[in-house]
Amino acid sequence: MEYICQELNIPRKQIKETTTKNRFKCIVHKNFLKVLIKSKKIVNIRVYPGAIDEWPQLKELGSNWEQIYLVAYKKLNQKVIPLQKCKGEPNDNELPLTYSQQLFQVQQINHKNLWKAANKKYSTDNDTTTSTKQFADSIMSTLAPYDLMLREVITRMYGCPIIHYKLDRLKNDSASDDLTFNCHQIEMQHVNQYPLLGAIESNSHFYLLYQSVIENSLLDCVSYSPAILEKSYNKNMFIIYQLLNLQKSMHEKGLVVGDIDLGDIYLTENLLLRVIPKLESNLIKYECNDRIETNEHFEQPSNLFLTNPQISLKDYCQMWCTGQLSNFDYLTILNNFAGRRIDSADYHHIMPWVTDFSSKNGNWRDLTKTKYRLTKGDAQLDITYQHIKNTAENTAAPHHVSDVLSEITFYVYMARKTPKSVLCRHVRPKFVAAEYPASIKRLQEWTPDECIPEFFNDPSVFKSIHEDLQDLEVPTWSTCPEDFIIKHREALESQYVSENLHHWIDLTFGYKLSGKAAVKAKNVVLSLVDEHQKLCQRGVVQLFTSHHPPKQFKNQWFQKVPPRINSSEMRRRLTRSTEDLSMDNYYAMEGASSTPPSRLSSSPRRSSYMPHQSESIERSPSYHVSVPRGLEKTITLPSNYNPLHQLKAVENMGNFISKTFYQKPSLKSDKVNQQLENPLTCSFQNYLHERDSDNAFTNMMFLKTYEASLKDNKMYQNFKQRKQEVLNLKKHFKQLQQENRANELRILGCIIIELFMSRKLRSLTKEHQTFEERYESCKLLLKNEEFQIPKCVLYPIKLLFGMTIDEECHITDLGLPSPTADQLLQPMLSNLLIPFPDNFYKIYAAIKSLSQFESAIKMLEFYSFYDCDGKNCEKFEAQDKTRVGIHRKIAECKVKAFSVLTEGLLEPVSYERLNVAEILLPHIIDMFQNEETGILSAWYLFDSVATAIGIENTKKFLLAPILGLYDVHYDDRANFFNSNYDTTLRYTATSFRSKKAVKLYHHSFLLKLIVRFGLKCFLDNFISMLIEAAGGAKDPEIEFPYHLHDSPQVESQISSSKDFQVYSEGEGSPTLISPGSNDDDDKTMSSKIVQDEMFEFDNDESDTNAAIAKIIDQFDMKSETGSIDLKLGHCEADEAEEEKTASEDPKSPTIAIPSSVFKRGIAVASIGCEIGSRKSNDSFDLLSKTPLDRDDSRSKTEDKSSSSRTRSKSHGRSRSTRISEMSAESLLWLSHRLGPVLTARYITKNLLKMLTLCYVTQENLLPSTNLNLPANIGFFSVADGQVVGDENALKVLDCLTSIAALFGEHFILCQYLPHVTELVALCKKKITTTLEGGLISCIQLIKFVIPCLSDATIMEQLQDNILKNIIKPVIRLLNSTHFVMPSGFLARGVLARKLIDLFYVLTVRIGTEIAREHLCVPHLQRFFLIFDKAYGIEDPNDSNTEEMREKGLDELKEVFTPSLAHSAYLPFVRQLGEAIMKDTIKNLELVLNLCHDYEVPNYINSDSIESMKIQDTSRLNVDLIDSPHSFGTNVSIVGNRLDFQSNENQTTTIVDLVAYKLQNITSNRQLKGNWLAYWTHEIGRPDKDQSFNLKQIKLQTFSGHTNSIRGILCLDNENSFMSASKDKTVKLWSLRSEGDGSKISPCQFTYTGHRKSVHSLAFLESMRLAVSCDSGIHLWDPFVGAQVNQIEGQRYTPISIVRTFPGPSSLVLAGTADSTIKVIDARIADYVLEWKLTTTPSGSVRCLTVAPSGNWIAVGLSAGQIVMLDGKTGIIQASWKASEGELLQMQAPNDNELITSSLDNSVSVWNAQTGSLMYNLKSPAEPAHCLRVNGNELIVGTPANRIGAYNLMQHDHPYNYTKLRSEAFSKGVLTTFSLLPLNRLLLAGNDSGNIILLC
Secondary structure: OHHHHHHHOOOHHHEEEOOOOOEEEEEEEHHHHHHHHHOOOEOOOOOOOOOOOOOOOHHHHOOOEEEEEEEEEEOOOOEEOOOOOOOOOOOOOOOOOOHHHHHHHHHHHHHHHHHHHHHHHHOOOOOOHHHHHHHHHHHHHHOEEHHHHHHHHHHHHHOOOEEEOOOOEOOOOOOOOOOOOOOHHHHHOOOOEOOEEEEEEOOOEEEEEEEEOOOOEHHHHHHHOOHHHHOOHHHHHHHHHHHHHHHHHHHHOOOOOOOOOHHHEEEOOOOOEEEOOOHHHHOEOOOOOOEOOOOOOOOOOOOHHHHOOOOEHHHHHHHHHOOOOOHHHHHHHHHHHOOOOOOOOOOOOOEOOOEOOOOOOOOEOOOOOOHHHHHHOHHHHHHHHHHHHHOOOOOOOOOOEOOOOOHHHHHHHOHHHOOHHHHHHHOOOOOOHHHOOOEHHHHHHHOOOOEOOHHHHOHHHHOOOOOOOOOOEOOOOOOOHHHHHHHHHHHHOOHHHHHHHHHHHHHHOOHHHOHHHHHHOOOOEHHHHOOOOOOOOOOOOOOOOOOOOOOOOOOOOOOOOOOOOOOOOOOOEEEEOOOOHHHHHHHHHHOOOOOOHHHHOOOOOHHHOOOOHHHHHHHOOOEEEEOOHHHOOOOOOOOOOOHHHHHHHHHHHHHHHHHHHOOOOOOHHHHHHHHHHOOOOHHHHHHHHOOOOOOOHHHHOOOHHHHHHOOOOHHHHHHHHHHHHHHHHOOOHHHHHHHHHHHHHHHHHHHHHHHHOHHHHHHHOEOOOOHHHHHHHHHHHHHHOHHHOOHHHHHHHHHHOOOOEEOOOOEEOOOOEOOOHHHHOOHHHOOOOOOOOOOHHHHHHHHHHHHHHHHHHHHHHHHOOOOOOOOOHHHHHHHHHHHHHHHHHHHHHHHHHHHHHOOOOOOOEOOOOOOHHHHHHHHHHHHHHOOOOHHHHHHHHHHHHHHHHHHHHHHHHHHHHHHHHHOOOOOHHHHHHOOOOOOOOOOOOHHHHHHHHHHHHOHHHHHHHHHHHOHHHHHHHOHHHHHHHHOOOOOOOOOOOOOOOOOHHHHHHHHOOOOOOOOOOOOOOOOOOOOOOOHHHHHHHOOHHHOOOOOOOOOOOOOOOOOOOOOOOOOOEOOOOOOEOOOOOOOHHHHHHHHHHHHHOOOOOOOOOOHHHHOOOOOHHHOOOOOOOOOOOOOOOOOOOOHHHHHHHHHHHHHHHHHHHHHHHHHHHHHHHHHHHHHHHHHHHHHHHHOHHHHHHHHHHHHHHHHHHOOOOHHHHOEOOOOOOOOOOOOOOOOOOOEHHHHHHHHHHHHHHHHHHHHOOHHHHHHHHHHHHHHHHHHHOOOOHHHHHHHHHHHHHHHHHHHHOOHHHHHHHHHHHHHHHHHHHHHHHHHOOOOOOOOOHHHHHHHHHHHHHHHHHHHHHHOHHHHHHHHHHHHHHHHHHHHHHHOOOOOOOOOOOOOOOHHHHHHHHHHOOHHHHHHHHHHHHHHHOHHHHHHHOOOHHHHHHHHHHHHOOOOOOOHHHHHOOOOOHHHHHHHOOOOOOOOOOOEEEEOOEEEEOOOHHHHHHHHHHHOOOOOOOOOOOOOOHHHHHHHHHHHOOOOOOOOOOOOOOEEEEEOOOOOOEEEEEEOOOOOEEEEEEOOOOEEEEEOOOOOOOOOEEOOOEEEOOOOOOOOEEEEEOOOOEEEEEOOOEEEEEOOOOEEEEEEOOOOOOOEEEEEEOOOOEOEEEEEEOOOEEEEEEOOOOEEEEEEEOOOOOOOOEEEEEEOOOOOEEEEEEOOOEEEEEEOOOOOEEEEEEOOOOOEEEEEOOOOOEEEEEEOOOOEEEEEOOOOOEEEEEOOOOOOOOEEEEEOOEEEEEOOOOEEEEEEHHHOOOOOEEEEOOOOOOOOOOEEEEEEEOOOOEEEEEEOOOOEEEEO
C-alpha cells in the first residue's frame, strides 16, 4: 500500500485494503477522474477534507467524491510469449448459428482435430538434440518483455491508453479543453467487465482504476444471501451465461479472463455481473508453461501459521483435536474460514465468554448454550419463536437468535478506543458515558452477544481515550489490563474450556445452526432462515454439518510412543533398547496426523502455541518391559484407564472427517502403498534387494514403485524437469495459448460448482488457495456428491473438467469438439451441453442495452463535472441545462430501447422452466425508482411486466415503486441545502417530472392500474394520490434552477429557520436571483435538447412542441463567495431584524411557511376530523410592539409576500394546474365507473378531507392576489375573502359538485352536510389546526353547493341544518373569547369574511323576504353584535356574559375592524334595503361609524381605531378596485349617510352564480327508490364491517336469456359481469345505478359461438379472456366481443367443467367425463397435458378448483371422491372418499383449506395438505349447490331459494339462512349466484333466464 501512496500521492487515509491481494478501495475527487477520462492526464489527488474514523459509504462522501477500486500490477523483468492475434473487433450483436452452420462448424473442427491427432501419432520425428536446441534458441528470440505484454493486455482488454504518472501530469487541476473525450473506450469494454476509468503506469507498477465501488461479490451472495440464487436455477444459469459471454469476448480479443474466483465477480441485486479479470493469466512463461507468479512483492507480513495456504481446514481440525493448536488460534482460523474479518465492525471475529469474572478460576460458562440463550432465558426464546411462528401476517421467519455479535455491541465493547463520532453514529446520536458498562464483569452480564478476541490479546481496549469515560474496570483478581489479558487467555486455554469448546463450535459454526438440532438448542439464527433477497456482506456461516470432535488431551494412554506398563506383582527392570530405531521412527511418523512434517515445520511461530511433539518423539526412547515367563501374558492396567473412551474418540474423529471432508478410512492395501512410497523404510529396501539381481536396472527404473520411491530424489526431479522442457520446447505458442484457454474452462467449471454447492464446498477450501487447490476440491466434491449437483449442470461440469473428452483427438463423447465459450452459448447445442433457455439471448441483449445507457450516463457525469467558484455561474448554468437535456434524452432512449428489446418476452407463462420476469424484474424496478426513467418506464413497461408476473406478485414487487412515482417531493432542494456536501452542482427535474407525471393521472393509465393491481388494491392505495393531486398537492409551486452552490453559511441560514419561503421577485423581498439572468437569457438557453415531451391523449389539447418551461431565477450566486445570500431591500437592517423576529414564532400570520406545506403529502385516507389536536398556538405572543408598529411591520411583510405569491402563482399556474385538472377529470371518470357506493366510500369521503387540507396552515389563509380568477361561485366574495386555499380547493369543490350532479343532490344532503355538521360540532371543545381549516372549508363548501340544490331542498334544509347546525355554531365560535385560533387572527378573519359571503349568497338565492324572516334575525344580527364585544360595548340584556380573556379579545379586535364592518354592512344594505338593516342591526350606530372610519381613515386619530385597521391597511388599494367579485366602489359618503349607485352588471352576475344549475341536467344515474335506500344504508355502515348482510332490496333485473342460467362471473372491476345459459349464449352485462329498482336492463354483448348449452364459465386473468364450455372450449375476448380460438371437445370425452390458473399462468384446466383433467395452453389454444385421476371408473369430473397460489388442484368426482394434484407437476398428492353422494361444488378460500358440498346435504371443510376433515358446517336439510367465498365468509345457495352465510373464522357460531322473497327474486329456482364483495351486492340467476341484482 505504501508504494501507492508514494507513486500516486494518494493520502493513506483514503486507501483501504480489500480481501483480494493487490486490490484496494480509494477515495478520490471527481475532478481527478474527469481529467483522467477527458484529457488523459493526471492531476494531484485532493485530500479528503474530513477525518475518516471509519471507512465511509458512498452516499456519505458527498457528490464531489467517488469511491473506486484500484488494482496494482507489479512490473517484472521476465520474458513471456506474445499474445495471440485478435480475431477482429468483437461483435456482441452476432446472431447464433443456424442448424446447418452449426453442423458445418462441428464437421470442420472435428476433421481438423482428427488430422492433427493422426499426424502426431503416425508421423516420424527424428529431431536431434541440436535441432531442438536451435529450435529453442529461435523461440527464445521471439519472446517479449513482461511489461510490454502487460501493457498490450490492458490496451487490448479495455481499449484505453496508459497514462504515465509523471510524463502525463498537468500542472493545474483543470482539463484541457482542446482534448476530446475518447468514446471508443466505452464501446470496447464488455458489459460484464468492471468498467475501467483509466490506467496509470509508474516505474514499478501498472495501476487500473475502476468505476464506483460495488460492495457485494458473488462470494458474498452464496455465503450470506444464498436464498437469492436458491429459489430457482434460472438466476444461476444466467450468471453462467454472462460469464461465458465475457469469456467469448475475451477469446475474440486473444485474451483470457484468468483464474478468477467468486470474489472477483461483483454483482448488484439485479444480478448483472461485473468481473475484474486476472490480467497476469494472459502472460505465459515459455520454459515451464506456467503463468507468471507476481505475488512475491505484495506478500504482506502475517502469521504464516494462521494463513498458510498449504493447510486445509481438515488439517487445522486434526491439529486442534490432537493438541497441536491452541484454542485461541483454532477459533481465529474458524472465524477466518467463516468469512469474518478482524478489521470489520459489523462482522468481527467472535470468541466465547468463558467465565463471569467473579473469581479467577470459578463460575465457568455453560458452553453448551449460546450466550444469547443464557442472557435471555429459555422461556423468552420459546415465546419469541412460537409467537413469530404462529403469527401469519408476520414477515419475519421464526428464530431464536438475531445475531451472534451485532455492530452496536461491538462498538460498546470497543468504546474506550473508538472516537466519539463513530460511537454517535452507531450506538446513539448523543454520547452518554453512563450508558456504557463500567467493568468487564458488568459488560459480560449486560451483553447477549459473544466476546471478541481483543479481550484476550489487546490491553488497550481497557484504556479510555475519552475524558468523560472511565477506563474499563478489570476484576479484582487481576492487577492491570495486561495481567487480566494473560489470565483471561489462560482461562480460554484451560482444561474445562478445552473439554467443552467443541459444543460452542457446534453452536457457532457447526451442525446446531440448522435443522432440528438448531431448534432443540434454541439456536435458530435469523440470517440463516429468513431467506432474505438483499445482498449483504455479513451473516452466520455454517462450516460443519456433523458433530465436531472434542479436543484430546495428552496422557500416557494416548501417545504415539507405547507407555510404561507397571506390574503390581513384581518389580520390573527397564532396559533401553537401541534396536531398529529407524523403524520405530518410521512407525511413529506413520501414526502421526495426516499433516505432513514438512508442512508442520514451516511455521516459525509454532513453538509458542503447540508442544514439540515430534521432537519429544525423537528424544524419547522405546521402553521395553522385562517380566518373568509366568507373567508375560498378564498386563495390569490402572483403574482410571478406559480403552473405549479412546476408541470412541478415534471413531468420532473418523466419522467427522469422512462426513465433512470426504476422506474415507485408509485400507490395508493403501498402507502398503504408503510404505512403498517411503524410500527410507527397511521394508522398501528389502523389497529392492529381492528384485532381480541381474543388473536389470533399465527394466526396474520404469516401474511405478521405483518412480514413486525417487519422487523426492533431486536427480530424478531434474530428469523430469529436463524431459518436460524438451516436450514444452516442441510446443508452439498456439498450443500453449490453447491450453491456457482450456484451463479457463476448468475455472468456469469450478465457479459452477462453487455456485451450486457452496455449502458443501465450504469445508474443503483453504485460505488463499491456488486454482489447483480449488480444482482438486471441486473434483473431490464432484466425486462424492455427484447426485447432489443439479442435472442441468452435471454434464457441463464434467465436460469442462475434461472427463468426457478424448485427449488425443479432442472429441467429446457426444461427437462434439472440445468445448469453447462460443460453442457452449450456441442455442442449437443447448440441449446437449448447458441447457440455457432460448430467451436468454434476448434477455441478455436487453440488460446489456441498459448497462450501456448507464455507462453513458456515468461518463456524462464525469465529463460534465466541474468545480464552480461562483465566478462563472452563467457559463455553468448553460452547461447544466445542456447536461440535463442530454441526461433526459438518454433516459428516454433507455426506456424505449428496453421496451423494444423486451417485446414478446414479458407475457403470461405456463410450464416454461424460465420465468423471464424473474430476471428482468429487478432491472425494471430500478427504472421505476429512478427519477428520470420512472414515469416513462411505468407508461411503457408496467402493463407488460404486470401481465408476466400476475396480480399477487404485482402487488408484492411493483406497488411500492409505482406509489413512489406519485409521491413527489418538491422540497428536495431545501433538504439539499441542509446536507454536508461541498460546493457542487445539483439539479432536479421538477418541471420535467411534473409534465411527465401528467400521464400517471390519465384515466388510460389508471385503468391499467385497476386491471393489474385489482380494484380493491387500487382503491386502497391510489385514490388518495388522485385526491391530493386534485387539491394541488402534486402541482409544483416553485421551480428550482439547475445550478446551485452550498456552503456552511448557507446551512446556517437555511437550516436555522423553517421558513424556506421567499418565492418572489419584489425589491424588498428576500429572493434568490441569478445575476445577469433575465427572460431573454432564458429564451436563448432553452434549446432543442431540453425540450420536454408531452404525452398525447385522445381529445387532449397538449402542446407537444412546447419547450421546457423557463427556469425561475430565484437563486443568487454571489460571484465572490459562491454561496447563497438572502437579499435584503431598502432599510435592510431593520427589516432583517423584523423578519428574524417573525420567523422565530411559527404562529404569526406574517411569517414564512415551511417548504413542507407545498407538497401537502398527508395521506388523505387517514385524515379524520379529529386529527390535529395540538395545543392552540398563541398568535399574540409575537405582537409585542405597539399597534402602529405592528401595522407597519405587517404591511411591509405582506407586501413582500403578496408580490411573492403574485410571481409564483401567475408564473406557474398556466402549466402547474395540469396535474390537478387531469386528476379531477380522472376522479369523475372513476365515479362513473365505480358507482355511487364506492364513490361515496372512497372518493367523496376523501375529497371532503382534502378540502380541509386546502385551508390548513397559514400559507393557505393568506389573501389571494391573483386577479385573473374565473367567474366562479368559489371565488365570489363581497367581503374580499379570497385566500390562497380557494385556488387549491377549486378542483376539489368541482369534483364534489360534479359527483352530486351525477348521482343527485342526496350526496349533498346525506354526506356533505352531515360531514359539515359533524366537523362544526367537534369545534365546541377545542379548535386544532385541522379543525380550523375544516371550519373555513365547511363555509366554502356550503356556499359552493347552494347552486346545486333546488329551491325546495334549500328551504327544507335552511332552518334545521344550515342555520341551526352550521351558521349558528360558527357565529358562536367567532364571538367566543374562550379560545384563540391556532393560526391567530388570520384564521378568524378569514372565517368571518367567508361567513359574510355565505350570508350574502343565501340572501341572493332565497330572496329578501325569506332572508328577512329566517336569516336576518337572529343570525345576521348576532354577527354584527360581535363588534360590540370587540370594542368593549356590552349588551345590557345579555345575561350570559363571558369572562373576557385577554388574548381572545385581542384577536377579536384584530379581526372585527372598520374594514370588516365596511365589507359586511354595505352588501346587505344594498341587497336588503336600509330599513331591514335598521331593524336587524342593534348596534347600527357603531357599524356606521366604523364604515365611515374606513372611508375616511384620518377622521379619527385614536389608538383604538388605529388598531382596527391593522388587518387591511396593506389591502386598501385592493378593496377599492372595481371587481365583479367585490362591492364598495359604488358607495359614496354624503354627510353622515351612505349613498349607493346602481350597478346592474354586478347584480346579474351574482344572481347567475347562485342560481340552481342542475335543472337542465338529466342523469339516469341519480339515486332514487331502492338505489337510494341501498346507498343510504351502505354509507351508514362502518368501513370495518365487511360482513354479508342480505336485505333483499331489488335494485335491477337483467333480462335476455331464454333458458336457465348456468353460470355468473363477475369481473374484478365490479361494473360488468358475464352469464352463461342453456340457451347456447354467453352475455356480457354492464352494472350501473339506474332506475329505482324496477328497471330491466339489456345486455351489452352476446357471444353466440356455442352450438350446445353452456354449462361452465371462467375468466383467464393473465390474458383477459373469457373461457366458456359446451363440451368444447371457446376462448373469446369479452372487451372486444370477438372469438380468439375454439377447441373442439373429443368425441368420447366431452368437457364438463373449465377453470383457470391464477395469473400469470395461461393454463386452462378442463375436466372430462372419463375422470381426466386436460390442460390447455391458451397461447396456442391446444391441449398440452393430460392427467388421469383414477385407474378405476369413478365418474365424471363434477367440480374443480385451484388454490389461490396455484400450488394445488382439487378435483371432485361424481362418485364423491376428491383428488388433490400438484399444480406444477400434476402428481396426485392425496385422494379420499369425501361423500357417499355426488359432489356439487368446491371452493378454495386459501392454500390450506378446501370446502366442498355434496348431494347428501353436507358442507365440509378439509385440510388441503393432509386431506383430513377439519369440520362440517351445519346446514338445513337441503343440498348447497352454490358456494362462494367472501373474505372470511362462505355464502351458500340452495335449490329452495335460500341464501346462507357462514363465518369461516368462527365456524361454531350460528349460521344464518335467508329465504328469497318472491317480490325481490322473480319466479323460478335459484340456479347460481355471484358476489360483488366491494359493493356488497349479490347477482342471482334463476331457471327462467333472469338475473336479479340484490343488496
